[in-house]
Amino acid sequence: MTTRRFLLAVSALLVAFTIRAADAPKLPAGYKLLYEQNFTKPDALKDFVFTDPSAWRLAKEKDKPALELHKQSAYKPEHRSPLNIALIADKVFGDFVLEVELLSTKKPYGHQDMCLFFGFTGPAGYYYNHIAVAADPNAHNVFIVNGAPRKNFAKETTKGITWGEREWHKIRAERDTQAGTYKVFFDDFSKPLMLAEDKTFTKGHIGFGSFDDVGMVTSIKIWGPGVETKRAEFFRRAE
Template identity: 35%
Template sequence: MALLISLATTDVESADAPKGKVVFSDDFDGTEAKPVQSIGDLKQWEFLDPKTWTWKNTEDAGGVIEITERSSEYKPPTRSPGHVALVKDLNVGNCEIRFRVRSTKDTGNHRDCCVFFGYQDASHFYYCHLGAKPDPHSGQIMIVNEAPRLALTKNEKLTPWDDQWHNVMVRRNIDTGLIEVFFDDMTTPHMSVTDKTFAAGRVGIGSFDDLNAFDAFTVSTF
């Protein structure tokens, strides 16, 4: 069993982010001595339906995790994403989540990936739905609060999916309630909202019902 996880707190700072501490990092490669060989090696992750996820080695990104099926055996209590991978044993408040993602199938207007944060349980959490064409159920920052997902934003920006890798960042301040989501442009938010319903919680990645590959997942706190 092997995985590359960094739990040491390392200073990070950039022109577009507050100074913080890296509390979790995974590039899904493992080490030369202990390479990742399957999704089962990733012990710091909880996959709510592990049958729909796989690990693979790619020429352009090394190890990645990938959603392989649009349907899922995981059935959430209320209508919300079916593909969810959460970091185990990590609850964060003020945080910044960064990763790379590649959409591997064009499914039209709701082609998406999702980022989860403030996750309390299957009925209480936030997520950002990076859908290709925004509407009340796509391309919005969402809340699940003992009811089907509800958009907190009225975003009108398209998410420009193609077959290439893209950079995503979510920055959350639980003191002010500000949630900002960035897509490729790390200086201007793709969408943002202020909400204080949930405090600290778990974080993760996935999709509503689409296919994606993920790499270079990092969480820092500030």
């Protein structure tokens, strides 16, 4: 290789590294990338367990491959809680930083929502973050399901957000189990959309979905100090 070609190759690598570093989020010390999914491969569905696998499929929206929740799940939880859930199977997270893109395919209305799930230990024990157009006691909050109907517990929240019609939005969630805190950001990562605090579930599965709407998920990245491999013994896998 000539000196000129060598210098060009090094320059290209430095540019790529600089771009990647610029795109990387600010992370606590010791955090590393633990999981990534862009839904570009046909076997991506194998990463998940679902309340109803038939309600989910691989799709594309605005040139982005995605996991689509295209209909209501045939699922009846024991307690009042979300119906449409897709969990990352066989991986249990404690502290984490999550970045993901979500899109609602539902016509806008007050409870138009998409949800994040975390600390998921089973169908009757988990947290979920309901991100909706309008806030009320049952919408646009952070909830716990713990052997009883969902209960909100966010310390800070907002009046709601705008999902729009088939528009991608960037979401960032941060979980610190020692402090018990959970923060979520919507498009603007400079100020939290919601802040909650609870230590009931310090580790569990992470997932995506909606209480009873439809939408899409893509560009999942999860960072943290470590991840535990543990098979999900609930819900169903895609065939």
